[in-house]
Amino acid sequence: MQDQKQHIKLPEGSIEKTTQTLNLGPTHPATHGVFQNILEIDGERIVSAESTVGYIHRAFEKIAERRPYYQITPLTDRLNYCSSPINNMGWHLTVEKLLGIELPKRVDYMRVIIMELARIADHLICNSVIGVDTGALTGFVYLMTYRELIYEIYEEICGSRLTTNIGRVGGFERNFTPAAWAKLDRFMAEYPAVLKEFETLLTRNRIFIDRTSGVGGIDAQRAMSYGFTGPNLRAAGIDYDVRVANPYSSYQDFDFNVPVGTTGDCYDRYLVRNAEMWESLSIIRQAMEKIKGLPEDVYHADVPEFYLPPKQDVYTKMEALIYHFKIVMGETDIPKGEVYNAVEGANGELGFYLISDGGRSPYRLHFRRPCFIYYQAYAELVQGAMLSDAIICMSSLNLIAGELDA
């Protein structure tokens, strides 16, 4: 009966007045970023909610209209910064589609390895943080070590850790070093046991189930109408995965399952992400196996007019120096065209809509950011839930402020 009461105008100070307004965020430690939620609460129950975004809006789409194609990669890093390599690859794939560049298989597999590592890094943060939000810090501490190891692999490959700027249009800047392969081997050897232990810790944990099961649920029809993709849509029972529907980077060569849930609640989302980490491990294992039979020195396509040459070549070879300047200054010929290219980001379909007028920068670039689309549903998901559920709901949607605002 409480929701009938909320619209009744009562005299100031009346004890009958039961709802109050609470600003959850923008900068609250439990909101995982800068999100404001204006909650109308009745005791601890949320009567209604309104979400506000835009606190870190950085105008990436506008900035991209002034930048040569290469210089847009660092912008994509800063979307979903928990899995920036996927964003980078997504951007490179879009440009490659525009330019019509075919990649050697080995490059595709290297990309798959990196993208799946990034997916694991993103999911492990998301899932372990759901644990933290329900009061279980241990799992987070366990898994964090392995995100560190993934970052070390990135560092070995491209020299940076969080905003990786990894790869190039046409392939990678350099080959994976033996140290990178060794680190990858170590990760593949150690991580499954840790993930299993993490699952043992949380999946059948009574408190964890009570806090997440039946919280923030959404049915398949509504999830689809809200534009959900990725683990959040799959948790609701629709097995849509860009890697299967529109394979890119040779995903069609790999054998993997698309885990789906049933109720679309926080617990299902957690289970789907965990299952996906196992699938990602399997994909990486397959890719490492497939890569063994391929020539070891191939790490980029042979497209000198678009592929930014390695620095060593720029310093020592005239051809490479010329191409380097032409590419960096945006003097290369870019075809006119209109491309929509999507990749399966760690939290859903990350799309790049690019219009080229043949100039050095895109005429228009639009990012389809999954977080932006999920967050609209947040108000509905938390309606009627407890205040503490609002936190779990937010972390299980895997909202990343950088991507939300772009």
Place this chain on the structure above:
Amino acid sequence: MSLTNERIQQRLTEKFGDVVSGFEEPYGMLTFTAQRDFNLKIMQFLFDDEELRFQFLTDITAVHYPERKNEELAVVYHLHNFQDNVRVRLKVFAPVAAPKVFTASKLFLSANWMERETYDFFGIDFVGHPNLKRILNVDEMTYFPMRKEFPLEDSMRTDKDDEMFGRGGNI
């Protein structure tokens, strides 16, 4: 049999005739233009039709073409049919003087925020939208920043004193 671009085009022209035009397939995706007032009817048809079933709205955005007289703003919809795994791109053009386009938020819940974003950056007035206000920019803003009349600073410009901006200058 899966749905082909030719079949979609055929169904659309049968149903709407001259309202839809400019069919092309850049990089394999069926793209077409519709008259401005028919955007919702076309999306409803694409949604409801048993053969077409475009029930997922991937994206809404806009593009500004200042040189196109009376159709400066293009609103671009990306729709997806999950069952047959086909995507289409629908465009409607609106004059910048009165950019009124019907809202799709009754058809797709996701259109609500996407249209707010498009309004925020391009000033498209989505007729019938339940809550058309700015989403990423501040409410007090009086202009629409993604339009082409607001270019970013040219990185090559030389006419200003870099020293004043913390770049270069004498030590």
